[in-house]
Amino acid sequence: MILSLYGAWQKNCGGAFPPKFKAPRQVWVSNMDTVEEEKLGLIDLHPEVFAERPRVDIIHENVRWQQLYRHVSYANTKMRYEVRGGGKKPRQQKGSGRSRHGSIRSPIWRGGGIVHGPRSPTPYFYMLGFNTRLNGLRSTLSAKLAQDDLHIVDSLDIPTDDPSYLEKLVEERGWGPAVLFVDDNDIMPLNITAASDSHGHYNLMPVYGLNVYSMLKHHTLVLTLAAVERLEERLLFHLNRNDAASAGQKYKLDSV
């Protein structure tokens, strides 16, 4: 974390994968101690993570996947053998002058079974491609940064556990109504946990839970320095790994 004003922290932008073709994006680091914003310094954000082309179609695919992969349709219709009755031939084959039938629950009858209707439970599970999911995160982070909806803070430690403190802070800084706070650790400081608990629109999330849907749902994204470092490290690792193909393959038991 190169803090140029108060800087004692050092971070090589990208670490193992320094930026080669694009310039790093510089962002202010703020504090959470006071309601008014105090800028603590500047850091460089890796362009491959935060300045990637914002592919709206990939973002859409990610959102669709997130909503659909867990969806199970419980709609159900009965087939002809499930509808009550219909075992007996209604009338004899010949002689009545009327059309011939074998069952009163055949699909052509009123009240009969449905042939190609919904069958409960129908899962809609599918896995989106590895690179599509990776690029979805990159595109969304880049879009958030470009639209000034991304803020970096040093840590999520606030002085009180009063819910109104968070309200005033968000109001004062012009952060959107809904804010997503992201930290590296999944056990957050007590004060911010208590303060945001009563608000449904202030949410805390560890880095491993970061997803496209949540980032779009919340107006503002607030990352801690630790979260930025972890996020960049993970995304750059996955971007530069040479066995991504095997990561996207189906799991096969006892495969050779």
Added chain:
Amino acid sequence: MAGMGNRVLAGTDRALDLLRELPRLSLSNIRSNPKAFKRNKRGRGQHGGKKHGAGNKGSGQRQNFMRLGYETGNNPFYLRVPKEPYYKGHHLRREYPPISLMQLQTLIDTGRLDTSKPIDLSALCNTKLFQLSPLENQYGFQLTDEGLDNFKGRVNIEVQYASEQVISAIERNGGVITTAFYDAPSLIAMRDPMKFFASGNPIPKRQMPPENAVEYYTDPKNRGYLADPDLIALERFKLAQKYGYELPDLKKDPELLPMMLERKDPRQIFFGLNPGWLVNLKDKKIFEPEDEQLLEYFRS
């Protein structure tokens, strides 16, 4: 970004700059590319209904299809054409997927292969650029002569087949080439070493080549791993004479010499690891067998 002098924005920068003027990206203003998702084809209505794509009468509409290859009575193609012996035994023949010298040079230039260490099948598979499927009769890689003229790498490489020109190209640059045989279980272990170590099986001992391959791997002309090293040295000299280049003296580079001379034992699969050893990646330990019978088996 906009208004910062005369800089012309293009590509990604332009897209990000455009976003600044547009409304906030949210769940309600994103959409997919046109034709990304197909409409569900319903068998109803004007275009999906009536005959439902099954045509008129016949086995098609009645869903009682003819068997594959049937030609409605006349002698079908698959019976008309007699068997020929061209492909007899093809399922038993060993395959060697090719790697060209040009590819090898590219890998060295881009840093995907480390020339300071010996290059064997594991190193080539670790680049994840080459797939090897022992279950489909693939027994390793062959080095082809495409890019022979421009090959400049100095490597200690071990492949499963290389022609005379390729051998000369490697040795001309001061490298060392060996041809070695690996049986299928050894190949499976070498292809993905991490996966093999994670399986918890002891390292198998490499089997000897089959009868029709023994001649190839014992011939010094092919730099076979079972050939006499002195004869191989003689053949190196002869090849240099034949192709008209001066054979580089490997002893001139004393730092690289031990690496260049590093070769595997005929029963060995991994450099530095013997057959019978069990590698524990998690605890970073290697276990050796102590039982006499096991030791004798793995040593033989």
